[in-house]
Amino acid sequence: MKEIAKAYDPKATEDRIYKLWEESGFFNPDKLPFQPAHGKLVKKFVTCIAPPNITGELHMGHALELTLQDIIVRLKRMQGYKTLWLPGTDHAGIAAQNVVEKQLAKEGLTRHDLGREKFLERMWQWKEKYGGIILEQLKKLGLSVDWTRLKFTMDLDYQQAVKAAFRHYWDKGWIYQGERVINWCPRCASSISDLEVNYVPEKGKLYFIKYGPFTLATARPETKLGDTALAVHPDDKRYHAYIGKELEIESVDNTLPADQPPQKKPIRILVVADEAVNPEFGTGIIKVTPAHDLTDFEISERHHLSLLKVIGEDGRMNENAGRRYQGLKTSQAREKIVTDLESLGLLEKTEEYEHNVGRCERCNSVIEPLPSKQWFLKMKELARLARQALDNGQVRINPARWEGPYREWLSKVRDWNVSRQLWWGHKIPIEGEEDVLDTWFSSALWPFAILGWPDQAELDYQDYYPTDFITSDRGILFLWQVRMIFSGLELTGQVPFKNIYIHATVLTKAGKRMSKSLGTGVDPIKLIEKYGTDALRFGLASQAAGLQDLRFGEDLMVMGKKFANKLWNISRYVLTKLGPDYDWRLENPNSEIVEKINQLAKQTAIKIEEYEFASAANAVYHFIWHEVADQYLEESKNKDDQGTKNTLAYLLLTSLKLLHPFMPFVTEEIYTNFLPDWSGKKLLIVENWPG
């Protein structure tokens, strides 16, 4: 028997043990010592690594998510399931491109200076470097993923999947090109998704402008130049007489040069009735600027109004704004037109006002809604499929409270703008088309694209699709999970996974969001260096209770570290007590505490499967520490009979198994390196789950 150190040392252990697992091949389900002949279901797990962030480092949210997933994966493997967890990275279109563009900016360059080809080379270099760092960090977390199947969303075979999916939608007639109002980021020079716009409250002004007989309130007077109608609520009696009429009103003459004094100009404008107008707000009448407001655009579609684009994709007023305003930034144009209206007596008053301004999630620029020629995917049928999957129980969301938002999102979803004016991504597979697809279009194919789809004869696809489970942060339920569900249903005829677990959000001790830019981020790798991976994993799991967000403090790490050490010393004691000649080939001994730990094993498995991680972790902690160590071990000190020895051996072995999903390193280290060899001993990672 080897000499066992007095304290557990994660640093001397973790990398060595991880290598042992990798060399064993057991992360690969096809190489497991058991194959599914023994009648159990083939069980699969598939996940994607969330897109790398700016620095390419994992954050605490990843650490929690991946730990919980690995707990389930390891449990399932020990239960004898053929278990696959396939690692990979996402090319993260706009986010990744922005990072590299920022790098370039430091060198005084833009992507246009490099040209498309050179720029993409830079992107690939960046991907190799930071994608690689992320993958190393996954190993540090101890994740039991199958590295032989590593995927990237721009691998060649993945590109084939993207093309096949696009082709499928195209053949169905669901892809169309349209000049529609979308969220435009002038800095990224691309359309962005509704979900990537952050609305932040900002102080602004509300301008009350005279429109003939009415006074209208607007926060964006410069869009007045793009007005094509006025709108009131159909039930608003105040304005019944005007509905359907075309009014002649005074406006500002935008054809004059900027340096001349402003003059009035008569314009004609139609009044329409539309439900979208809130009669309570302001004067109950709105100006309709279809080109630069999403709501207005929808009103214009209902009433077949024309669309006048006055703001260009560079965020400046264009030729339609008239030569008086052309070329000005929207903020400058706003000042100018307010001054003009004021001197013409068309501005009634100005009020201070707090409203929400849409900003680009990636670069914080103010979003300009504007009409743009983009590719769209019709969502009606896809949304129906996704809703149906939840209704008929094909897919379950846990905690169930997320079902409401899921349904709500689907009921309101607009057609999906799938084109992006970026360089980094999947090119839209249409002749002569320069744009790329929204990152989420390819991410939506992940569970089946990684298994060989569209080639349905592919063995992995046949063996491992559909998958069973995915876990995720709440933030990407709509961006990702919903889209995987409808893509899976439409393209493969099956839900891509049966269960979604939405885990808690990791907050700072003060209850704030963890964010690198706010300086409230915590680096899990640093915690691992300080406390060990097992401590981090156990600390997180012991607080992962589902509904409640997790306020993170290092005391959790302390608890985990102490517990790993406690287990280590329980092992030292038991091994010393049993001595080198003890015969480990034994059946379950009969005793009360053996009954109890077997029960605990059953309960623990059930709790993990029901995502009761904290409850599972704490029950195991309490039992091992207080019942096994404080009571049984203490009592055993005065005993020397065979029954006690057998019980001690069984308790140790079972404790290692129970804790292995939570604390894989210390348990495997004790099992493989300190337990004597006996027939039937293998790696703990593929030991059978007790009970």
Next chain:
RNA sequence: GCGCGUUUAGCUCAGUGGCAGAGCAACCGCCCUACACGCGGUGGGUCGUAGGUUCGAAUCCUACAGCGCGCACCA
């Protein structure tokens, strides 16, 4: 505006109808040959507020408040 979550010991949180719990922190005593990353012990809570249901409420219902979040609006 609509909705969701949350409020329990100094801190972070379990506990979902039957005597208030854990970890950390605090205090007292212990290096007892597995572990001082430990052992034994102590103190500490009107379970957010008000009402209701019940033999019995931290737990179920209603209202209110604080904190957090989602969706919508954002003219």
